[in-house]
Amino acid sequence: MTRRPVFFSTPRPVLLVLLAGVALLAPAAHAARMTLSGEDLDLSVPCTGQVRVVVDPAMKDGATLDSSSMTQVAMHTGKEEAQSRISIATKACAPNGKLTISISPNTGLTIHDSHDTHFVITGTLASLDASLDSTTMDIEDTQSLDLNMQGASSVHIKSLERAAQIVASGTSTLTADTVQLTALSAQLTQNAAMTLSGSSIDALTLVTADQASATILGHATVATVAANGTGEVNIETVSGPMVRSGKGTVRVGAQNGVIYRPTSPPPAPLPVPTTPAPLPSTPVQAPATRTEATATVPAPIVPAPAPIPAPTVPSAPESPTVPQAPIVTPSAKAAQSDNAPVVTSPAANTPVTATPTTSASASTPITAPQTASPTAPQTSPAPQDSKTPAKPIITPAPESTPAPTTPAPATPTLVTPAPANPATVTPPAAGNHSQGE
Structure with a gap:
């Protein structure tokens, strides 16, 4: 087989x-x-x-x-x-x-x-070359970007470095949190929008048309911007030369009156506590140096103003006790008509000082006292019984006591007012009457 x-x-x-x-x-x-x-x-x-x-x-x-x-x-x-x-x-x-x-x-x-x-x-991606149509994309980090978006595409990039070329149309949107580029070229049409935050771009080339808009929150060294249509181009800072063209709106820097970087409202200030801070439990002692300084420096002495001396009245020499005048009855008053003093009725309620009389039989004449004070004190009449008339009190000078060499103030005598009105008794002068009359 x-x-x-x-x-x-x-x-x-x-x-x-x-x-x-x-x-x-x-x-x-x-x-x-x-x-x-x-x-x-x-x-x-x-x-x-x-x-x-x-x-x-x-x-x-x-x-x-x-x-x-x-x-x-x-x-x-x-x-x-x-x-x-x-x-x-x-x-x-x-x-x-x-x-x-x-x-x-x-x-x-x-x-x-x-x-x-x-x-x-x-x-971290080495490079990205993407053509998107109604596509969404989240990128953490890319070193190079060549992006073409159309339709309703949406791209978000956390960090964009080196170089980027962007073409966007339709309603596409591109946002980047941090941008560090040596060169950026962007062309936006229709309703496309681009927002780059934290940007540092050496060379910027930007073209917009229709209603497309671009916002660059950062610094550009040189810039070439062609803005057409109704869209707006906002660039925070351009330090070098800038070339503009087109009839669109281009705003650069704060001189245009636009604040590009959104700012959150400042936090409300903390309320200031109205209650005072608690005092420490341990008493605070003053520094020793301050205490010593306080103790050594005496308080300024303010001299008291010299008191104005009050007018002094020389004290009268001691005199024997003045006996009280005997009460004169109406029957005895008639018998003493020759020795009664002449009574004059001065104006009502007017006190008059009584002048004492001197006795003619005294061996030593008594000189009328002179006072050193401007005015001798006056004695107000003491109230007496309105029914009993009083006899003036005469103080005889003691014979055995020599007359004082220094002037003495007049000694006030008690005057008994009359029943109706107080009367002042004026004793007869020494030259007109004698004790035997």
């Missing part, structure tokens, strides 16, 4: 290529992890729920398909202009699909034909 050889009709190289293609598609379809080497990664994933790209510093080059959910992915490598390129694409739309890809820090990322897809890029 002879055996016949079996010939394969398919060439061997073609079979190997087919087997390799099946091997590339099958892992992606079954969400198997696969890594390929390359310098750039090209993504074409339209209408996919979420595509996460993670920049892994531990990778040297290439990209890794980490996982896929509810998507059919094709991943292969190729060369373009002497550079190896990794391509990942999906076969159909997957609004609820998720895809996770890891790339090295040296791998550039290119995105195209990926409308209605949400991208999340974490880590």
Whole structure:
């Protein structure tokens, strides 16, 4: 029995290529992890729920398909202009699909034909070249950006460095938190808007048209601005030369009266406590130096004004006790008609000083007293019984006592007022009457 050889009709190289293609598609379809080497990664994933790209510093080059959910992915490598390129694409739309890809820090990322897809890029990306149509994208950090947006695309970048070229149309919006660029070129049309915060741009080229607007909150060294349409261009500071063109509104710096950086209202001042601070429990002692200084410095002595001496009345010398005048009855009054003093009725209620008489039989004449004071004190009449008239009291000078050499003030005598009106008794003068008359 002879055996016949079996010939394969398919060439061997073609079979190997087919087997390799099946091997590339099958892992992606079954969400198997696969890594390929390359310098750039090209993504074409339209209408996919979420595509996460993670920049892994531990990778040297290439990209890794980490996982896929509810998507059919094709991943292969190729060369373009002497550079190896990794391509990942999906076969159909997957609004609820998720895809996770890891790339090295040296791998550039290119995105195209990926409308209605949400991208999340974490880590520091070497470069991004994206063409978006109604796509949303969140980027943590990219060193270079070439972005074309249209439709209702929205891109938010936390940190943008080196250089950037932006073309936006439709209702696209681009916002960046921190911008450190050597060159920026932006062209905005229709209702596109761009806002760059914390910016430092060496060379700025900006073109706007229609209702597009741009706000750059930061510093630009040189700027070339062509503003057309009704949109506005606001630039916080341009330190070098600036070239303007177009009929649109361009505001630069505070001299235009516009505050570009939004400022939050200042916080309300804290209420000042009205209650005084509590005193310390331990009493505070005054410094010793201050106490000593206080003790050593005497208080200024203010001399008291000299008192004005009051007029002094010389005291009268002691005189013997003055006996009380006997009460004169009406019967005895008639017998003493010769010796009765002359009574005159002065004006009512007018006190008059009685002058004592001197006796003619005294051996030594008594000189009328002279007072040193300006005016001798007057004695008000003492009230007496209105029914009994009083006899004037005469104080005889003692014979054994010599007359004083110093003048003495007159001694007031008691005067008894008359029954109706008080009367002053004026004794007869020494030269007119004698004791024997």
